[in-house]
Amino acid sequence: MKALLIALGLALSxxxxxxxxxxxxxxxxxxxxxxxxxxxxxxxxxxEAGKGEKVCMAELQVACKGLAIGKYCGMRHAH
Structure with missing residues (x-):
């Protein structure tokens, strides 16, 4: 097991x-x-302007198109 972990570590590094x-x-x-x-x-x-999460997330998706992977522009947080 130890040898496997060492090999995995070397492969990752x-x-x-x-x-x-x-x-x-x-x-x-x-x-x-x-x-x-x-x-x-x-x-x-x-x-902050009170436009609502749906509107703001739609604007974020447009602003991030082509910048990052996923619809949250490379960042997602818990709600």
């Missing part, structure tokens, strides 16, 4: 090394994170 980004990819990630943050800030302001 080596796959992380292969997943390193180039400078260009890192800059693209930074832009995406900032765009997602702006979309979420817009959703918060929408809710």
């Amino acid at each position: 080596s796959s992380c090394v292969l997943a390193q980004h180039t400078d260009k990819e890192t800059q693209e990630d930074i832009k995406r994170h900032r765009a997602m943050a702006a979309a979420h800030e817009g959703a918060a302001k929408c809710l």
